[in-house]
Amino acid sequence: VQVEEQAEGQTKESKMALSRRGFLGAGAVATAAGAIPMTAAMFTASAKAQAKEAASSPAVHPGELDEYYGFWSGGQSGEVRILGIPSMRELMRIPVFNVDSATGWGITNESKRIRGDGDHFLTGDSHHPHMSMQDGHYDGKYVFINDKANSRVARIRCDVMKTDKIITIPNVQAVHGLRVQKVPYTKYVICNGEFEIPLNNDGKASLEDVSTYRSIFSVVDAEKMEVAFQVVVDGNLDNTDADYDGKYFASTCYNSEMGMTLGEMVSSERDHVVVFNLARCEAAVKAGKFKNYNGNNVPVLDGRKGSKLTRYIPVPKSPHGINTSPGGEYFAINGKLSPTVSLIAIDKLDDLFADKIKPRETIVAEPELGLGPLHTAFDNKGNAYTTLFLDSQIAKWNVKDAVAAYKGEKVNYMRQKLDVHYQPGHNHTTMGETRDADGKWLVVLCKFSKDRFLPVGPLRPENDQLIDISGDEMKLVHDGPAFAEPHDCIMVHRSKIKTKKIWDRDDAMFAETVAMAKRDGVTLESDNKVIRDGNKVRVYMTSVAPMYGLSEFKVTEGNEVTVVVTNLDTIEDVTHGFCMTNHGVQMEIGPQATSSMTFIANKPGVQWYYCNWFCHALHMEMRGRMLVKAK
Ligand code: CUK
Numbered sequence: 156v157q158v159e160e161q162a163e164g165q166t167k168e169s170k171m172a173l174s175r176r177g178f179l180g181a182g183a184v185a186t187a188a189g190a191i192p193m194t195a196a197m198f199t200a201s202a203k204a205q206a207k208e209a210a211s212s213p214a215v216h217p218g219e220l221d222e223y224y225g226f227w228s229g230g231q232s233g234e235v236r237i238l239g240i241p242s243m244r245e246l247m248r249i250p251v252f253n254v255d256s257a258t259g260w261g262i263t264n265e266s267k268r269i270r271g272d273g274d275h276f277l278t279g280d281s282h283h284p285h286m287s288m289q290d291g292h293y294d295g296k297y298v299f300i301n302d303k304a305n306s307r308v309a310r311i312r313c314d315v316m317k318t319d320k321i322i323t324i325p326n327v328q329a330v331h332g333l334r335v336q337k338v339p340y341t342k343y344v345i346c347n348g349e350f351e352i353p354l355n356n357d358g359k360a361s362l363e364d365v366s367t368y369r370s371i372f373s374v375v376d377a378e379k380m381e382v383a384f385q386v387v388v389d390g391n392l393d394n395t396d397a398d399y400d401g402k403y404f405a406s407t408c409y410n411s412e413m414g415m416t417l418g419e420m421v422s423s424e425r426d427h428v429v430v431f432n433l434a435r436c437e438a439a440v441k442a443g444k445f446k447n448y449n450g451n452n453v454p455v456l457d458g459r460k461g462s463k464l465t466r467y468i469p470v471p472k473s474p475h476g477i478n479t480s481p482g483g484e485y486f487a488i489n490g491k492l493s494p495t496v497s498l499i500a501i502d503k504l505d506d507l508f509a510d511k512i513k514p515r516e517t518i519v520a521e522p523e524l525g526l527g528p529l530h531t532a533f534d535n536k537g538n539a540y541t542t543l544f545l546d547s548q549i550a551k552w553n554v555k556d557a558v559a560a561y562k563g564e565k566v567n568y569m570r571q572k573l574d575v576h577y578q579p580g581h582n583h584t585t586m587g588e589t590r591d592a593d594g595k596w597l598v599v600l601c602k603f604s605k606d607r608f609l610p611v612g613p614l615r616p617e618n619d620q621l622i623d624i625s626g627d628e629m630k631l632v633h634d635g636p637a638f639a640e641p642h643d644c645i646m647v648h649r650s651k652i653k654t655k656k657i658w659d660r661d662d663a664m665f666a667e668t669v670a671m672a673k674r675d676g677v678t679l680e681s682d683n684k685v686i687r688d689g690n691k692v693r694v695y696m697t698s699v700a701p702m703y704g705l706s707e708f709k710v711t712e713g714n715e716v717t718v719v720v721t722n723l724d725t726i727e728d729v730t731h732g733f734c735m736t737n738h739g740v741q742m743e744i745g746p747q748a749t750s751s752m753t754f755i756a757n758k759p760g761v762q763w764y765y766c767n768w769f770c771h772a773l774h775m776e777m778r779g780r781m782l783v784k785a786k
């Protein structure tokens with residue numbers, strides 16, 4: 156009885172909206188994560204009640220397909236995952252910044268080429284997956300993602316769902332916020348350098364003189380995957396987004412103080428949003444009004460305060476997420492240490508850049524939502540959904556009413572508050588970052604799962620919760636455990652994506668390996684040959700289930716061996732592997748693909764290689780010998 160009363164009390168309280176929520180001081184942040192005064196029993200009671208009322212079912216029955224592809228960041232795992240929505244089933248993992256034992260990503264020569272100058276890194280921290288667009292609609296071509304850990308940006312080809320480009324962004328440290336240009340098309344990927352460093356960070360000038368530290372905004376050519384130009388700003392940079400007019404990008408700054416310690420970083424009551432004027436930046440690059448730093452050729456523009464290229468809009472205290480409304484009207488700036496979201500009217504930005512209005516005059520609403528607003532998502536009915544990290548809630552609010560309330564009208568913009576479990580970071584609606592927002596599902600990526608799953612030791616999974624937003628009320632319908640640590644996701648209708656079932660033989664992914672074979676006089680589709688080139692041995696073989704084209708090859712101890720396997724199977728889903736036992740190398744070879752890897756034959760004797768992707772009833776027999784003669 157006592158439990159029910161508590162559960163009821165909690166529900167009432169969560170509907171009370173703002174009455175008890177005051178402004179959050181900086182000191183509250185540190186303690187908030189641990190302070191959740193609710194019991195498991197209370198949540199079981201409320202979860203059961205919510206599930207009973209759900210309008211849409213997330214059930215996808217055996218044999219049925221999901222309606223949406225979800226692209227999930229894998230956080231500090233460095234990968235990207237594909238989920239089916241609404242089932243929340245994990246369909247695939249795409250290794251990006253990590254090294255992957257199953258596919259050989261980071262082991263094969265083809266992936267090492269793509270990993271480029273960061274190939275020696277074993278780590279990544281992927282945050283923001285975003286798909287390329289045409290006129291504000293997903294085009295199904297690429298997904299881009301940042302690596303905060305090693306300041307990189309990667310591109311995933313959606314026809315094969317493999318990473319095809321990774322670049323290191325020069326002049327910056329910790330690439331965090333990342334988005335794509337939405338209109339007229341994704342010419343540029345934009346990304347924020349979060350950590351402040353000296354412009355020439357070569358250790359020669361004073362490292363203590365903090366006044367020389369800068370953060371830099373990077374604009375990357377999406378097709379070439381090269382930095383087109385960069386913009387130096389005042390303050391640091393956190394998250395970013397683009398408009399639906401092809402004119403402006405905007406980024407949040409949480410450390411306008413340029414503090415070096417937590418206390419310094421949260422000292423002022425206001426930070427800002429920087430707005431970048433794309434046409435003016437492109438013109439400045441053309442006119443040669445840039446500098447170079449750190450010995451590279453990337454044009455770096457000066458966008459600090461007073462520059463024609465940027466405008467600085469003050470917003471309350473340490474803002475975090477920025478989200479453009481799907482109608483293209485607003486940038487929603489999530490307050491983090493302020494209980495508010497600030498709406499910047501995008502149609503006022505022309506006047507701001509023409510100096511006809513003051514920066515704060517672009518703000519048309521600042522609804523108070525609750526504690527710790529981090530990210531906002533949108534439906535197709537004029538509502539916004541904001542994660543409240545500290546309150547462990549989603550606030551659903553009406554955008555028009557929030558604008559009216561800011562003008563002084565007596566309206567209640569708050570529609571509903573829903574408890575989530577627990578500490579939500581990003582949230583995302585189906586198609587919600589495009590013009591095609593459809594208001595069906597909301598996913599909330601919770602940073603703590605606590606009591607929601609069977610205990611698995613001190614390290615717990617995250618909890619990705621699925622919420623039905625198709626009706627008037629949000630309904631929690633699914634808890635989805637996830638390994639480290641989805642920051643952000645997008646949900647793309649399946650009609651937008653066309654994937655290949657088998658590889659094309661002329662695919663760019665292995666074109667260099669094909670060229671190498673040609674130089675060796677080898678036809679990959681038919682030959683099984685060993686080429687000896689001094690200490691180097693190149694072994695070319697085919698695979699057709701359940702056999703490799705070579706059941707043995709001979710090398711001498713110390714040889715550098717490159718094994719190239721071409722999978723001649725043309726049947727969908729017949730993937731082979733190649734593993735050289737006791738050598739720490741293995742790889743995947745998809746149907747009609749070529750994959751290769753290079754290792755040192757440093758163990759004399761008989762060394763078996765085998766197929767490590769189950770392919771056939773005689774899969775166990777799909778193996779052969781490397782005969783290594785002692786030196
Ligand atoms: S950030 Cu992680 S919760 Cu990198 Cu988009 Cu906000």
Ligand code: CUA
Binds near residue numbers: 777
């Ligand atoms: Cu080929 Cu298993």
